Amino acid sequence: xxxxxxxxxxxxxxxxxxxxxxxxxxxxxxxxxxxxxxxxxxxxxxxxxxxxxxxxxxxxxxxxxxxxxxxxxxxxxxxxxxxxxxxxxxxxxxxxxxxxxxxxxxxxxxxxxxxxxxxxxxxxxxxxxxxxxxxxxxxxxxxxxxxxxxxxxxxxxxxxxxxxxxxxxxxxxxxxxxxxxxxxxxxxxxxxxxxxxxxxxxxxxxxxxxxxxxxxxxxxxxxxxxxxxxxxxxxxxxxxxxxxxxxxxxxxxxxxxxxxxxxxxxxxxxxxxxxxxxxxxxxxxxxxxxxxxxxxxxxxxxxxxxxxxxxxxxxxxxxxxxxxxxxxxxxxxxxxxxxxxxxxxxxxxxxxxxxxxxxxxxxxxxxxxxxxxxxxxxxxxxxxxxxxxxxxxxxxxxxxxxxxxxxxxxxxxxxxxxxxxxxxxxxxxxxxxxxxxxxxxxxxxxxxxxxxxxxxxxxxxxxxxxxxxxxxxxxxxxxxxxxxxxxxxxxxxxxxxxxxxxxxxxxxxxxxxxx
Amino acid sequence: xxxxxxxxxxxxxxxxxxxxxxxxxxxxxxxxxxxxxxxxxxxxxxxxxxxxxxxxxxxxxx
Numbered sequence: 001x002x003x004x005x006x007x008x009x010x011x012x013x014x015x016x017x018x019x020x021x022x023x024x025x026x027x028x029x030x031x032x033x034x035x036x037x038x039x040x041x042x043x044x045x046x047x048x049x050x051x052x053x054x055x056x057x058x059x060x061x062x063x064x065x066x067x068x069x070x071x072x073x074x075x076x077x078x079x080x081x082x083x084x085x086x087x088x089x090x091x092x093x094x095x096x097x098x099x100x101x102x103x104x105x106x107x108x109x110x111x112x113x114x115x116x117x118x119x120x121x122x123x124x125x126x127x128x129x130x131x132x133x134x135x136x137x138x139x140x141x142x143x144x145x146x147x148x149x150x151x152x153x154x155x156x157x158x159x160x161x162x163x164x165x166x167x168x169x170x171x172x173x174x175x176x177x178x179x180x181x182x183x184x185x186x187x188x189x190x191x192x193x194x195x196x197x198x199x200x201x202x203x204x205x206x207x208x209x210x211x212x213x214x215x216x217x218x219x220x221x222x223x224x225x226x227x228x229x230x231x232x233x234x235x236x237x238x239x240x241x242x243x244x245x246x247x248x249x250x251x252x253x254x255x256x257x258x259x260x261x262x263x264x265x266x267x268x269x270x271x272x273x274x275x276x277x278x279x280x281x282x283x284x285x286x287x288x289x290x291x292x293x294x295x296x297x298x299x300x301x302x303x304x305x306x307x308x309x310x311x312x313x314x315x316x317x318x319x320x321x322x323x324x325x326x327x328x329x330x331x332x333x334x335x336x337x338x339x340x341x342x343x344x345x346x347x348x349x350x351x352x353x354x355x356x357x358x359x360x361x362x363x364x365x366x367x368x369x370x371x372x373x374x375x376x377x378x379x380x381x382x383x384x385x386x387x388x389x390x391x392x393x394x395x396x397x398x399x400x401x402x403x404x405x406x407x408x409x410x411x412x413x414x415x416x417x418x419x420x421x422x423x424x425x426x427x428x429x430x431x432x433x434x435x436x437x438x439x440x441x442x443x444x445x446x447x448x449x450x451x452x453x454x455x456x457x458x459x460x461x462x463x464x465x466x467x468x469x470x471x472x473x474x475x476x477x478x479x480x481x482x483x484x485x486x487x488x489x490x491x492x493x494x495x496x497x498x499x500x501x502x503x504x505x506x507x508x509x510x511x512x513x514x515x
Numbered sequence: 516x517x518x519x520x521x522x523x524x525x526x527x528x529x530x531x532x533x534x535x536x537x538x539x540x541x542x543x544x545x546x547x548x549x550x551x552x553x554x555x556x557x558x559x560x561x562x563x564x565x566x567x568x569x570x571x572x573x574x575x576x577x
Contacts, residue, residue, distance in 0.1 A: 014558075016541045097536075097540075097553045100554065103535065106554045110535065117534060142542070162521060162523070164526075176527060176528070176529040178551050240517050240520050434549070
């Protein structure tokens, strides 16, 4: 096949649309490897890294679409590109939403709109958010790369008008029964959640639903909210709103540990709160949290456990003895040299949680997002002893959607790690979301099966341990996704923390039974 | 200082959410699938991303 390229001038598409277009193009007859992207610097670099460098791409401006693909002939290439964009047009026209060209026109035409979701490149996001706030709309800001000073300016302006800015870099929000962005569809219930880690609040919401309860609202603040100079404006507003909300009986707060000054401010607010608060500030001491009157939770799982106890329900979690039994069965038939874990994660919160849980049982873990600097992998693509890789880090996502939306980034790693004779267990997370891939397990299941089969052919037994974050109301069908994993022989744990503990127990058994 | 939460309570209590989605259309589609009304802004960089022109347009209130 030869390489062909085309530029479509002045035709702007968002990155997800073009990812879909790439998938459509690459499935056409006579087309090999290909990529479609806007002509910005990050995308141009991506063409190079994919081995699709083309001099024509250099001529494209940021409003132009670049298409480069290997094809059997120029005719096949041109036909496939035309058919792809025809399909994309049809999809857009079938979308019944009202369409506008600018935020101002949209908010003027719909004065009853309550909320604006913004996902434009970071350098343009503040301006769009300000337009929405000026029109009286609350804002969910998915965009990232917004300076802390700009975040502070937006949040102070919003606060003065009684409006909430969720984000920047906000992925999970559920309001008035609707899940946004990377959130899960979650039943309503008595718990109001507010947190600076998207997966953290989604995780707690999913466990509440699994136990037959639910969340009144789930407010994501964005990771920068509990840092200076913002100082927790969105979390404090969230607590105020949940305290006043008649549908919220209990407030659950989730975040990494903020600095002392901001932590003190949040704890003082909790002390003053008229509703029961369960708080997990990961890494924060129990007595510090309890001094505010809050119920302390050390882990995400524990937030759900403690919350459910308040309403007389029990979290659906595997017990330690169940995990011990699973580990004991998993190691039967392994070869002596199999002694390491390889974790492949779609996001940072779960990667960090897993490394902490694993380290407590089976020793240090190397990573591209390590618990301490001496454990940093020299090359994220080359694992070392026990390793966990966060595939949501910038090095994997530059110019591409996050692995929650495009999970195939893990495929080659699964195959590679499964073939390593020193590996005894692969550890994976799967995260559902309303805007994410509809079959995240399906994307990698054949790689998992082939990896396990190849290990077996080599006389090894490879354990694969996984968890799914999602609810049975999600579009992805929790039951079907779990069944696909279990049918392939994957050990499915109720949560990421438990999956990491199971992996830790397996590795500990492989190294002499110490736990 | 506690926030005036009246506007947030209106949002929490909304029977039908009306959401302006600026940017990635898949996000709007997911919201619409759950019964909310979505107004899609097919955003693209104003003035073709030209910074100088953008500043001029901002000064003109665009």
